[in-house]
Amino acid sequence: MADQPIRYGIIGAGVIANYMARVFTEGRGSTAVAISDVNAEAAAKLAVAAGGVKKIYADYHQLLADPEVDAVYIATPPFLHKPMTIDALRAGKHVLCEKPFMLNQAEVREVSAVQKTVPQLKVLCASSRYHDAGIALKARAMVAQRELGELYHVSYTQVTGAPKPGTTLPPWRNNPAKNGGGMTYDWGPYDLDWLSWVLGDLFRPRVVFGTLGNYFPLTAERVPPCLDVDGHYCAQIICESGLTILWERRAAEHGPARHTIELRGKKGGLDTYFMPMPEKPGLQHYAYVGTDELKTTVLPDAPPNWDDAIVHPIRELTAAIRENRAPSNTLEDNVRIHGVIDALLTSAKTQQAVKVVT
Ligand SMILES: NC(=O)c1ccc[n+]([C@@H]2O[C@H](COP(=O)([O-])OP(=O)(O)OC[C@H]3O[C@@H](n4cnc5c(N)ncnc54)[C@H](O)[C@@H]3O)[C@@H](O)[C@H]2O)c1
DSSP: OSSSEEEEEEEEOOOHHHHHGGGGGGGGHHHHEEEESSSSHHHHHHHHHHTOOOOEEHHHHHTTTTTTTOOEEESSSGGGHHHHHHHHHHOOOEEEOOSSOOOSSSHHHHHHHHHHHHHSSOOEGGGTTTTTTHHHHHHHHHHTTTTTTEEEEEEEEEOOOOTTTTTOOGGGOHHHHHHHHHHHHHHHHHHHHHHHHHHGGGOEEEEEEEEEEEESBOTTTTTOOBBSSSEEEEEEEETTTTOOOEEEEEEEEESSSSSEEEESSSOOOEOSSSOOTTSOOEEEEEEEETEEEEEEEEEEOOOOOHHHHHHHHHHHHHHHHHHOOOOSOOOOHHHHHHHHHHHHHHHHHOOOOOEEOO
């Protein structure tokens, strides 16, 4: 039994499920046995990509009732994540759910309450994509071992380029009721998951003061990729230890893409990044030697491989099920992550610092 692959049902056969599909064909402990999508054509296409899946269900409840399904990968628009995750847990299935995990912290708590009734079932959010990347692992180990001394500041800035001309987006992405918001929900969970993973126990957000908005609102002609929802955010997160995190993301501005993460401690500093940037060292360490010479050292690292990063959450959930251990991103992590997003939304509205609900 231990050698049998974990049998997945995929709910939602859109863009990301098609990227993920190859993990089920690589023979590394997981296989896809069923697909559900309200769009039969999309389901049939994914069935081929995921290794010749035979069972296709129009209604995901039928997939959940299938005894051959051990775990589900939920890759539907965000407003469906909570009902689908709860239904899956009640049907006895482990869950990998796409990001944003939920629409707010209250929804995470609802899922958490249900999971507590079935503690043998694992739940993981796919925001955990880079947990296996060499530079994130090394940075995490350095923070955990206090190699930088007491960490007092992190600056996390991501500026992404403009989408290619002609890019079209599904309508749910432009609808806060279905997507939560824009950039805050699309990329915020990745950022906060990275910070939570690398900072470990230091990521205990207490207060958020921030803003969000849209420099490029949808034009009268409604030409994508401009959006009605938010397209940038900038916030200060103050943690329990006093650590301050400057957290910002912008897109499609008149300037180059930039992915910079700076960690600063009382004994040393570390620069790293989130997305692949082959022209930059993955880990650059700084420390004063004596009082006036700043020593800069490029540390050996394994650059992120995004093919692996995309499929990592399935590999991680599969390993967590087999080893009967907690997955690398827990429901408690998601309570904190959504607590920060909720606080950012309130802070942006009220222009006040907002306490994170813990
Ligand atoms: N597109 C990306 O690059 C990307 C990357 C990472 C994560 N995500 C996340 O993954 C999720 C899905 O994104 P996407 O881009 O693949 O969306 P998409 O619109 O391409 O696909 C969503 C699919 O869900 C299906 N669906 C809708 N209602 C359903 C239902 N009741 N039952 C079964 N299927 C249903 C749709 O028919 C569609 O095929 C989102 O949460 C998104 O944030 C997307």
